[in-house]
Structures are given as C-alpha cells and as structure tokens.
Amino acid sequence: MKGIRQLAEHLDISIGTVSRALNGKPDVNEETRRRVLATAEQLGYVANQSGRSLRQGETKVIGLMIESGQETVENADNFFLGVTSGLQSVFARHKLDLLMLPCPGDEDPCEYLKRMVARRVVDAMIISNTLRIDRRVDLLSRAKIPFVAVGRSLSADNFPWIDLDFEGVAERAVERLVARGHRRIAITAPSSDVNLGYVFVESYRRTLERLGVPFDPLLVIRVKSSEQGGYQAAHELLQLEDRPTAVILIYELMAIGLYRRLMESGIRIGRDLAVIGFRDAPRARFLQPSLSCFRMSLYDLGIALGQILLANMPAHRASYPDGGRNIIWPLELVPGESDAFEIGAPA
Amino acid sequence: MKGIRQLAEHLDISIGTVSRALNGKPDVNEETRRRVLATAEQLGYVANQSGRSLRQGETKVIGLMIESGQETVENADNFFLGVTSGLQSVFARHKLDLLMLPCPGDEDPCEYLKRMVARRVVDAMIISNTLRIDRRVDLLSRAKIPFVAVGRSLSADNFPWIDLDFEGVAERAVERLVARGHRRIAITAPSSDVNLGYVFVESYRRTLERLGVPFDPLLVIRVKSSEQGGYQAAHELLQLEDRPTAVILIYELMAIGLYRRLMESGIRIGRDLAVIGFRDAPRARFLQPSLSCFRMSLYDLGIALGQILLANMPAHRASYPDGGRNIIWPLELVPGESDAFEIGAPA
DNA sequence: CTGAAAGCGCTTACAG
DNA sequence: CTGAAAGCGCTTACAG
Numbered sequence: 001m002k003g004i005r006q007l008a009e010h011l012d013i014s015i016g017t018v019s020r021a022l023n024g025k026p027d028v029n030e031e032t033r034r035r036v037l038a039t040a041e042q043l044g045y046v047a048n049q050s051g052r053s054l055r056q057g058e059t060k061v062i063g064l065m066i067e068s069g070q071e072t073v074e075n076a077d078n079f080f081l082g083v084t085s086g087l088q089s090v091f092a093r094h095k096l097d098l099l100m101l102p103c104p105g106d107e108d109p110c111e112y113l114k115r116m117v118a119r120r121v122v123d124a125m126i127i128s129n130t131l132r133i134d135r136r137v138d139l140l141s142r143a144k145i146p147f148v149a150v151g152r153s154l155s156a157d158n159f160p161w162i163d164l165d166f167e168g169v170a171e172r173a174v175e176r177l178v179a180r181g182h183r184r185i186a187i188t189a190p191s192s193d194v195n196l197g198y199v200f201v202e203s204y205r206r207t208l209e210r211l212g213v214p215f216d217p218l219l220v221i222r223v224k225s226s227e228q229g230g231y232q233a234a235h236e237l238l239q240l241e242d243r244p245t246a247v248i249l250i251y252e253l254m255a256i257g258l259y260r261r262l263m264e265s266g267i268r269i270g271r272d273l274a275v276i277g278f279r280d281a282p283r284a285r286f287l288q289p290s291l292s293c294f295r296m297s298l299y300d301l302g303i304a305l306g307q308i309l310l311a312n313m314p315a316h317r318a319s320y321p322d323g324g325r326n327i328i329w330p331l332e333l334v335p336g337e338s339d340a341f342e343i344g345a346p347a
Numbered sequence: 348m349k350g351i352r353q354l355a356e357h358l359d360i361s362i363g364t365v366s367r368a369l370n371g372k373p374d375v376n377e378e379t380r381r382r383v384l385a386t387a388e389q390l391g392y393v394a395n396q397s398g399r400s401l402r403q404g405e406t407k408v409i410g411l412m413i414e415s416g417q418e419t420v421e422n423a424d425n426f427f428l429g430v431t432s433g434l435q436s437v438f439a440r441h442k443l444d445l446l447m448l449p450c451p452g453d454e455d456p457c458e459y460l461k462r463m464v465a466r467r468v469v470d471a472m473i474i475s476n477t478l479r480i481d482r483r484v485d486l487l488s489r490a491k492i493p494f495v496a497v498g499r500s501l502s503a504d505n506f507p508w509i510d511l512d513f514e515g516v517a518e519r520a521v522e523r524l525v526a527r528g529h530r531r532i533a534i535t536a537p538s539s540d541v542n543l544g545y546v547f548v549e550s551y552r553r554t555l556e557r558l559g560v561p562f563d564p565l566l567v568i569r570v571k572s573s574e575q576g577g578y579q580a581a582h583e584l585l586q587l588e589d590r591p592t593a594v595i596l597i598y599e600l601m602a603i604g605l606y607r608r609l610m611e612s613g614i615r616i617g618r619d620l621a622v623i624g625f626r627d628a629p630r631a632r633f634l635q636p637s638l639s640c641f642r643m644s645l646y647d648l649g650i651a652l653g654q655i656l657l658a659n660m661p662a663h664r665a666s667y668p669d670g671g672r673n674i675i676w677p678l679e680l681v682p683g684e685s686d687a688f689e690i691g692a693p694a
Numbered sequence: 695c696t697g698a699a700a701g702c703g704c705t706t707a708c709a710g
Numbered sequence: 711c712t713g714a715a716a717g718c719g720c721t722t723a724c725a726g
Contacts, residue, residue: 003703014713019705029711046465050400051703054718059397061468068431081449084415088451097463100447102428104435116444118393120719121408227633260633285574286607350719361697366721376695398719401702467703 007045011036022047053120061097062087062309063122065113067129068102079298080128083150086302087126094316096123110135117145124313126150126305130161132195148309152195160308162301162327164279166196166250169294169331170203173248173276176292176333178211181343182274184244186219188233188254194225200250219244223254230257238265245343246274252281255291274339279331289337296331304329354392358383369394400467408444409434409656410469412460414476415449426645427475430497433649434473441663443470457482464492471660473497473652477508479542495656499542499673507655509648509674511626513543513597516641516678517550520595520623523639523680525558528690529621531591533566535580535601541572547597566591570601577604585612592690593621599628602638621686626678636684643678651676 008015013032021028021036039045053059064087066080080100088098099122103112113136116122127136128150137155140147149161170187177185187204190197205215221236223229233254237247238261249255255277259269267273270289277284277293284291304327310316311323355362360379368375368383375383386392400406411434413427427447435445446469450459460483463469474483475497484502487494496508517534524532534551537544552562568583570576580601584594585608596602602624606616614620617636624631624640631638651674657663658670 004705005703015704016706016714017712020712023705025706027711032711044461044465046462047705048401048703049466049468050397050406051718052705053397054395054401054703054720055705057718066428068428068435081413081415084449085452088415088449092451098449099468100449102431102435102445102447104439105432114391115393118391119396121396121446256633263635286603288610351721352719362720363698363722364696367696370721372722374695379695394721395719398702399721401704401719402721404702 003048003051004045007036007040007043010043011039058123058315059121060095061099061122062091062124062126063099063101063116064126065101065103065109065116065128067109068105082298083302083305086299086304087306088302089299090303090306090310094310094319110139114139117143123315124309126309130195131193132198133193134195146309146313148305148312150305152199154195158325160312160325162305162308162329163199164196164296165328165330166200167203168328169278170200170248171207172333174204174207174211174213177246177248177274177276177339178208178213180274180339180341182244182246183213183343184216184219184242184246185213186221186237186240186244186247188221188223188229188247188250190225190250191222191229192225197222197250204248221247225251225254227253227257230254230259231261232257234258234261234265238267244273246276246339249275249277252277252279252284252293254278255284255287255293259287270337270340274341276339280334287338289340292336292339293334294331295334296329301329350395350398351392354383354387354390357390358386405470405662406468407442408446408469409438409471409473410446410448410463411473412448412450412456412463412475414456415452429645430649430652433646433651434653435649436646437650437653437657441657441666457486461486464490470662471656473656477542478540479545480540481542493656493660495652495659497652499546501542505672507659507672509652509655509676510546511543511643512675512677513547514550515675516625517547517595518554519680521551521554521558521560524593524595524621524623524686525555525560527621527686527688529591529593530560530690531563531566531589531593532560533568533584533587533591533594535568535570535576535594535597537572537597538569538576539572544597551595568594572598572601574600574604577601577606578608579604581605581608581612585614591620593623593686596622596624599624599626599631599640601625602631602634602640606634617684617687621688623686627681634685636687639683639686640681641678642681643676648676 004015004018008018011018017032018036021033022040084098091098101116103109124146125140126148130149130151130153132154134153134155137149137153137159141156141159152161152163174185187201189201201220208215218240221233223232237244262269269275277291280293280295307320308323311320351362351365355365364379365383368380369387431445438445448463450456471493472487473495477496477498477500479501481500481502484496484500484506488503488506499508499510521532534548536548548567555562565587568580570579584591609616609620616622624638627640627642654667655670658667
C-alpha cells in the first residue's frame with residue numbers, strides 16, 4: 001500500500017473523504033467510514049507522517065533527550081528507561097509517540113538539541129541532567145518549543161521542571177546521622193556543573209549548621225557520578241585526617257564502588273563507617289550490609305513529567321488545567337544496615 | 348526563522364538556489380553559497396525535516412527499537428546505550444540520525460513496529476531480542492524496509508543479523524568446567540521464546556555429549572533473564588537432588604541474584620559451586636568472589652551493526668561493498684575466582 | 695549559475 | 711455527506 005491516493009482509488013471515493021474517515025471527523029457517513037477503515041486495515045495503510053506533519057505543522061512526537069557518550073553509558077543507570085513507561089502511559093492517551101534522542105558523546109548537547117528542534121522532528125522535548133547554567137533551557141525557551149526538564153537550572157527563572165528532592169534527602173540524611181552521634185559526616189558531590197550538586201551540598205551545609213555541627217569543606221568529596229567515582233570517594237575518604245564516621249552518597253551506583261574500596265581496606269560498613277546512599281537502584285540491592293537509601297517511583301515520575309509537558313503544549317493544555325509547572329519530587333527513606341549504629345555505642 | 352522562503356527573501360534570491368547551496372550541490376556560485384550558509388547560520392535556519400522527507404522519500408533517520416515495559420526496564424542493562432555510541436559513529440558519516448523507539452510494555456511489539464514503519468518515521472530499523480519465531484522479521488522483510496537484527500530467528504532464512512556467539516560461550520564454559528572435573532553442570536536459560544535460549548542450551552548439550560558427560564534435562568533451569576531470575580535459579584539449583592557442582596549463566600545480571608541466594612544458604616562460590624557468568628556487565632564487577640565471565644565491546648558491536656545496516660540500504664550500499672550480512676560476535680573469556688577450583692581437590 | 699514550477703502525501707476550509 | 715482544490719516546506723528536473 002502506497003499512499004492515501006491509492007487507498008481512495010481502491011475505494012473509488014475522494015482522498016478528502018478517506019482522510020476525514022480515517023481521522024474520525026464527524027461529517028462522514030458511518031457506512032463510508034466503516035468501509036474506509038476496513039480497507040485501510042486490510043491493505044495496511046497508515047498515513048505517512050511527513051505528509052501529516054507538513055500539513056498540520058506538528059509531528060505528534062515527543063523527544064526525550066539522553067546523552068550517550070561512551071563514558072556516560074558505562075555507568076548509566078536505567079533512569080530513563082524507567083521514566084519512559086510513565087511518560088508513554090500519559091502520551092498514549094493523546095496519540096503522541098515518545099522517541100528517545102541520544103546525543104552522541106562527541107557532539108555538544110546544545111548543538112544537537114538545536115539541530116533536532118530546528119528540523120522539527122519533535123513537537124516537544126524532555127531534557128534532563130540540567131546544568132547549573134544550561135544553554136538548552138534558553139534555547140528551548142527562545143524557540144518556544146514546549147519542554148520540561150528533569151532538574152532545575154539557573155538559566156531561566158520560570159520554566160517547567162521536576163527535580164528530585166535533593167534538599168530533603170541531604171537534610172534527612174544529615175539529621176539521621178547526627179542523631180546517631182556523628183559529627184564528622186562526609187558527603188559526595190558530582191565533579192561536573194550539574195545543578196543538583198549545588199543543591200545537595202548546600203542543603204547538607206545548612207542542616208549541619210542548624211544542628212550545630214561545624215561544616216568542614218574538606219568533607220565534601222567531588223568525584224564522578226559513577227561506580228568508579230564511589231571507589232575514588234572511598235579512597236579519598238580514607239586519606240582524610242580525623243577520618244569521618246559517616247558518608248552520604250549522591251548517585252546510586254556510587255555505593256557499589258565505595259563498598260568495594262572500603263572492603264578492600266577492612267573498614268566495616270555499618271560498624272566503622274555509616275553509609276547512606278541516594279537512590280534505591282535495583283542493582284544496589286544486593287549490597288552487604290544492606291544500604292540505607294532513598295526510594296522513589298520512576299514510573300510515577302514519568303507520569304508527572306508527561307503531565308507537566310502536556311500542560312505546556314497548546315494543543316493539550318486544556319486537558320491539564322491544573323498542570324503545575326514545577327515539582328520537587330519526594331523520596332522515601334529505606335533504612336538498611338549500612339548506618340545502623342551509634343557513635344560511642346559498644347561494638 | 349521560519350522556512351526556506353523567508354531565508355530566500357532575506358537573501359533576495361530564489362528558494363531553489365538556497366536549497367542547492369545548503370545541500371552542497373555543485374552548480375552554485377561559491378560566493379552565493381557562502382552568503383547562503385552564513386545567513387542560514389546567523390538566522391538559525393535548519394530545513395524542516397517533514398518537507399525534506401516528503402520530497403525525498405527518506406527521513407535520514409534510523410530507528411533502534413527497544414522494549415520499555417516496566418518489568419523489562421527494572422532489569423534492563425545498558426546494552427542498548429552501549430551499542431548506541433558505535434552505531435552513531437557509523438551513521439554520523441552519512442548524516443543519519445539514530446532515534447530510539449521504545450515500544451510501550453502494553454503494546455504488541457510487532458504492531459508497534461508496523462505503525463512506526465508505516466508512518467515512515469524512519470528509513471531503516473534495528474531490532475533486537477529476536478524471538479525464535481519473530482513476526483517483526485517477516486514484517487520488515489515484506490515491507491522492504493532495510494533492517495538488521497541483534498539475534499537470529501527462524502522466521503526468515505536470509506536476513507541481516509548479528510548474534511552473540513552463544514554457541515561458543517556455552518561450549519567453552521562446558522569445556523572449562525569439565526576439564527576441572529565437573530560432571531553435574533547446570534545451565535540457565537530464558538523462560539521466553541527468545542532465540543538465544545535455544546542456541547545456548549543446544550550448544551551446551553552437544554558439548555557435554557562430545558565430552559562424554561551425560562545430558563540431564565533437569566539441569567536446564569528456565570528462569571527470567573533478570574537479577575530475580577538469578578535468585579530463582581539458585582533457589583531451584585539448591586533443591587535438586589544430586590546437586591550440581593557448577594552452573595553456567597546466560598544473562599549478565601543473573602549473577603547478582605544468584606550470588607545473593609547462594610550466600611544466604613552458606614554455599615561458597617568458587618569452592619562448593621563453580622559459577623560462570625555470561626557478559627561482563629559493569630555492575631557485576633564488584634562481585635566477590637570475582638565472576639568468571641565473557642567479555643565483548645558493545646561499541647564495536649554497534650559499529651558492526653551500523654555497517655551491516657548501511658550495506659543493506661540502497662542509498663548507502665556503495666560505501667559498504669563487503670558488507671557481510673551475518674556475524675557471529677565472539678566473546679572473550681575473563682577468568683575469575685568463581686570457578687577457580689577442581690572437583691576432588693583438597694579444600 | 696539561477697529561477698520558475700512541479701510535486702512529495704497529507705488535511706482542511708470551501709462549495710455543493 | 712462528499713469532492714475539488716489549496717497549500718504545508720522542501721528538492722529537483724528543466725529552461726534559460
């Protein structure tokens with residue numbers, strides 16, 4: 001089956017009527033519609049998207065940008081795949097398709113995004129991993145492409161985003177550790193300019209001060225957000241004079257590398273050192289002793305992201321009247337054994 | 348900047364000349380070309396893809412289909428993200444963009460593929476996780492869409508694919524274990540109809556027979572290809588009378604669950620039971636004792652996939668004259684401690 | 695070397 | 711309720 005023209009000829013009616021029947025327009029005889037739908041199904045006709053897009057000015061495609069550099073990939077978690085299901089459940093109701101746009105590692109993310117947006121392959125974008133200063137946010141704002149970001153940024157002061165509750169996580173982790181007698185609490189932070197690092201460390205600092213524990217900048221360990229970064233963090237931690245009795249991690253896979261390095265040096269996690277991890281990744285569930293960490297539903301996050309995005313698309317806004325623009329996404333503490341001891345208590 | 352018309356008006360030349368200049372056609376005055384390129388850059392003009400696609404009958408987009416059901420996702424590894432970089436490095440040379448098409452968990456993969464193909468959003472497809480009988484292979488063959496599959500299938504007898512060397516892996520694993528005195532060797536296999544399961548178990552059976560070790564169907568443990576599946580496999584293994592002394596795994600994450608269950612029951616891996624894992628996943632590197640497993644480069648696999656695909660696209664065939672259609676992708680054994688003992692040797 | 699025109703496949707006012 | 715026609719943005723023979 002080629003195009004609508006062949007289908008129309010086959011049915012011996014005009015292409016206009018075929019189009020109206022296929023698109024569920026009301027002014028079509030029911031009998032005609034049935035014939036059209038049946039024949040289209042039988043011949044496997046589906047409208048060419050380029051033709052539709054050109055005429056309608058929209059592609060019915062939402063893009064999810066991900067970064068696929070080789071290094072990123074080695075340590076990538078399934079964050080995006082997890083979010084995808086939730087997003088699709090929302091988009092399906094509007095007959096929108098989600099495509100993932102993997103930015104090559106050797107291409108500037110902003111250039112890549114610009115190219116994709118200018119080519120008009122998508123109607124709207126989801127971006128993530130937002131930097132503190134992120135030109136993509138400006139780009140999308142200026143181009144008036146509907147978008148939503150996973151992560152805040154300083155680049156524009158009023159754009160749609162959802163961010164994980166890094167403040168809350170750092171705050172509760174610090175409170176929990178201080179309550180157990182810890183005074184020397186280290187924290188890991190990403191070495192990149194990603195915005196969450198600032199938020200995380202800042203909340204850690206504030207909470208310490210509120211609880212009357214001095215903030216020591218030496219205890220902020222900047223490493224890559226990866227398993228290797230966790231290994232490195234443990235390594236640096238072991239070098240510190242007046243070694244900390246606790247450490248708070250920021251990225252789920254860090255725990256794996258950190259555990260490995262600590263075990264190598266004979267440190268007993270949950271006895272000699274308290275560890276609180278960030279997100280409860282499936283692949284960190286095996287850790288012994290079990291990791292105290294924070295949990296969230298990627299699926300639900302995907303739903304929320306989808307709703308915010310649609311609320312910002314002219315064609316769908318009406319369906320989401322209460323579409324909040326910004327959400328701080330809460331995480332729930334899952335207590336484990338990795339921080340289950342009190343400083344000064346008998347071993 | 349809107350379309351080519353505005354750009355042409357701005358330059359005060361015809362849209363035809365603008366188009367030719369932008370597309371690098373030879374019959375354009377160099378001075379004119381410079382002006383056009385400079386102005387396009389300055390105004391941020393990029394050709395609307397729908398217009399191009401409609402006119403040229405091709406989208407310059409290659410689709411990589413992945414399955415994004417919630418369950419799949421929980422256990423998904425980074426296989427695809429890893430392959431993506433290699434694919435892109437090949438496609439970039441031809442100005443082709445790679446998009447990932449995540450099939451929703453509640454949609455039939457074949458219907459999804461049919462829809463995407465019929466809408467003509469991509470010029471060619473990469474599919475994976477091929478089933479023993481896979482309608483997608485028929486669909487793509489009949490629709491004459493260039494494609495390449497990761498994994499063989501019985502559905503068509505001559506289509507482009509690359510498959511991991513499951514035969515070789517099973518064969519070498521069995522040989523290695525038999526050489527160390529094992530006679531009761533269990534193997535895991537996926538519970539689904541995915542083709543690799545058949546290949547893997549069949550090679551295991553043949554190798555056992557060649558080495559004079561009886562094949563016992565009870566030692567083929569069918570479980571989900573996931574961490575949980577590994578846990579389950581260990582569980583079933585422990586129930587077997589005349590318990591096996593070795594087990595061969597098929598999916599990288601299985602090792603994690605398997606280790607956990609074995610540790611719970613006090614079995615010493617590498618002493619009481621030999622384990623050989625499948626692929627060397629980053630997140631399995633922490634396992635203690637270290638896992639004997641097989642290694643491959645996802646990046647190189649991506650390159651090979653890209654080349655085979657292009658060799659099957661009329662527009663690019665000429666660049667890949669020796670584009671082999673099928674490749675069995677080798678894996679290299681990485682010896683670890685998990686099988687480092689001989690049956691009958693003093694403990 | 696450049697311009698004018700056709701046409702890719704569709705949807706949608708507009709007439710009837 | 712249906713058909714004929716315009717036009718979305720582009721590329722490409724075809725004239726000149």
